[in-house]
Amino acid sequence: MINLQTTSWLFLVLALSSQKEPASLKGISQIADAINHSVPTQKEMESSLSWLLKQGLIITVAKKYSLTERGNKIFIATQNETNVLLKMWRSIEDKFNELKSEV
Numbered sequence: 001m002i003n004l005q006t007t008s009w010l011f012l013v014l015a016l017s018s019q020k021e022p023a024s025l026k027g028i029s030q031i032a033d034a035i036n037h038s039v040p041t042q043k044e045m046e047s048s049l050s051w052l053l054k055q056g057l058i059i060t061v062a063k064k065y066s067l068t069e070r071g072n073k074i075f076i077a078t079q080n081e082t083n084v085l086l087k088m089w090r091s092i093e094d095k096f097n098e099l100k101s102e103v
Contacts, residue, residue: 004100007048008093009036012085014058014065015075022064035085055099 013032017023023031025045033039040048049065052058057071067075078091 002047002051002100003044004093004096006040006044007051008096009089010040010045010048011052011057011071011074011096012078012089012092014052015067015071018064018066022061022066024064028065035089 010028010032013028013035014023017027017031028045029039049058052071053060055070056068057074058065059068074092074095078088078095081091082088
């Protein structure tokens with residue numbers, strides 16, 4: 001079962017860390033720690049990234065990750081709502097709940 005709170009946190013981290021170039025797992029973990037004062041576990045990373053890939057929100061490029069056009073649209077919509085990181089995180093989680101209910 002996917003934890004959308006964790007997945008939305010990691011999506012936000014990935015969106016922020018891959019703006020100039022695809023992000024490595026190490027880079028994702030470091031920024032995740034900076035935002036949430038917690039390093040994601042391997043299980044959290046694997047399940048979240050897997051779900052994001054299946055939803056077509058991220059892609060892998062040489063063992064690094066970046067947003068797809070669909071993922072970028074969600075991130076831009078979130079940025080247009082707020083620039084407060086915790087509010088962005090919650091907004092992304094709400095959007096993911098909508099995606100989950102579409103399935």
